[in-house]
Amino acid sequence: MNKTLLNIIAIVLAILFVFPLIWMLLVSLKPDGVNVYSLSDWVNWSDLNIDNYVKVVRDSHILRWTWNSLVIGILTTVISILFSSLAAFAFSKLPFRTRGIFYVIIVSGLLIPTEAILIPLYETALHLKLIDNIWAIILPGLTNPIGILLLKSFMDGVPKDYIEAAQIDGSRNFRLWWSICLPLTRSAMVSVGIFFFILSWNNFLWPYLSITSEENMILSAGLPTFLSNNTMSLNLIMTASAIAAIPTIIVFILLQRHIVQGVSMSGVKG
Amino acid sequence: METKLREGKGSVALRKSEPLRIRTELKAIIYLIPFLVPFAVFYLWPVLRGAWMSLHVWGIQGMEKYVAVANYKKIFANSDFYLYLWHSLYFVLLCAPTVIILGLVLALIINQNIWMRTLIRSVFFLPYVLSVSVISFIWLRLFDAKNGPVNAFLHLIGLPGDINWLTDHRFVWWAITIATDWWTVGFVMVLFLAGLQEIPTDQYEAAKIDGANAWKRFLHITLPGLSKVMKIQIFYQIISSLKLFGQVQIMTGGGPGDTTNTMIRYIYVTGFKKDMFGLASAQSMIFCFIMLLIAVIQFKMTDRKDG
Secondary structure (H helix, E strand, O other), X not given: OOHHHHHHHHHHHHHHHHHHHHHHHHHHHOOOOOOOOXXXXXXXXXXXXXXXXXXXXXXXXXXXXXXXXXXXXXXXXHHHHHHHHHHHHHHHHOOXXXXXXXXXXXXXXXXXXXXXXXXXXXXXXXXXXXXXXXXXXHHHHHHOOHHHHHHHHHHOOXXXXXXXXXXXXXXXXXXXHHHHHHHHOHHHHHHHHHHHHHHHHHOOHHHHHHXXXXXXXXXXXXXXXXXXXXXXXXXXXXXXXXXXHHHHHHHHHHXXXXXXXHHHHHHHHO | OHHHHHHHHHHHHHHHOHHHHHHHHHHHHOOOHHHHHHHHHHHHHHHHHHHHHOOEEEEOOEEEEEOOOHHHHHHHHOHHHHHHHHHHHHHHHHHHHHHXXXXXXXXXXXXXXXXXXXXXXXXHHXXXXXXXXXXXXXXXXXXXXXXXXXXXXXXXXXXXXXXXXXXXXXXXHHHHHHHHXXXXXXXXXXXXXXXXXXXXXXXXXXXXXXXXXXXXXHHHHHHHHOHHHXXXXXXXXXXXXXXXXXXXXXXXXXXXOOOXXXXXXXXXHHHHHOOOHHHHHHHHHHHHHHHHHHHHHHHHHHHHHHO
């Protein structure tokens, strides 16, 4: 195909893709009630100001939600990675007879999504007095078996000689994991970790159900409350979206190589 | 020779440790425990509990009475169920093919040596890292009938720019599909890109020498080379489309009327708006069954290919 034509198509598509985000930012900076409809609204930057941001931050819990999302994301990711790594180590390096059975049980976790067990999950959380508690989001977040699958395939690549040499030196299993397998799979752990963090940060349905008070919400589940709040105009809703989106966009720009790698690695397996 | 010897030694070691089997087992299982505890409580138990709850009348206060399969009978006798199931399938039919084709096209473009390749790839991927509430908010306003840029754009290029995207039953599914495609296509693209890089370039060279044109090369080398990724993607997209909830909950609330009510929203409304946990559990079990069915088909299909 003609090279120039291909370049033009790519650029036009890229502009179309980025348009909604630029529009969101522009509207979020326009005074309340001012629309961005015609071309003249686009080029008129004289009325841009950050009043909407001040207002949203002052009148809602949005900063609190961002903080909650961050704390929950980090806790879920770190705990998940450690637990997955331990299990992956057992499956990859320890000879035991019931390995097959346990592997099947754990991999079965890929079959049924949270959406299909919402009601009993809610009932379980209710019994454990977890409703409206951040652990109601974190604990079910630790059940994703994809981390075990991925980390196992990387640990399978750790040479047997290393393990055997350490065993001869008298290392116990825990040391084999901590000082050989863990450091050697560090880059895989970063990729899986980023994937887990994105999942947690963007998790919507379960936090939306299990968190009932406004100050305990996370960002993705808290945003829709702006819709039921009639005092929020079009521009303020875009400001709230922008506040939620900007940290994600910045992190994406900084870590995009790792993010793309992590996502494609997990996607190929899943 | 040497490897054989080592293998022999290994099996001897295994046989020797047989009397201590339970200890060996426990020493390994202890590494699974940290994962297994939350997994059992928040996955295995709810699955079983859901099956049990589906046989009862169950309110938010707890169990009321055992009714055997009455909940299931009620669901299958209700036309709403078939309607919402159809809506979910309809969304699969709209979203899965469009997102896969668009993702493939983007991957093929990015795979060429175009200007600002990395930047453009990032732009295509960027929406994927946003949360469903952010993308739903953005498209809710973009599709606004009066002041939305989508209609403004249609007006600009001479089309009737007065479509009620989110309140007209003929357009609402397209609106949700467009929003979802924009959100997730970057993910599809990245996977196809990884697949494209695994196709050896010498195949293209050979085909070029044989005089195959670009379309033929795409049909006979690129597509077969992507078949594994394609299969994974098709099933992944079917499943994630069936799970549709956030976009309709925020953008349309299931409306206009009932047009965009899906399986998951049906479960959500029955369970959390009407407090009928038993009935909602039965609906969830049917949804589980559909998910398992898809998994079995996927397994069978990938199995046949490997064998």
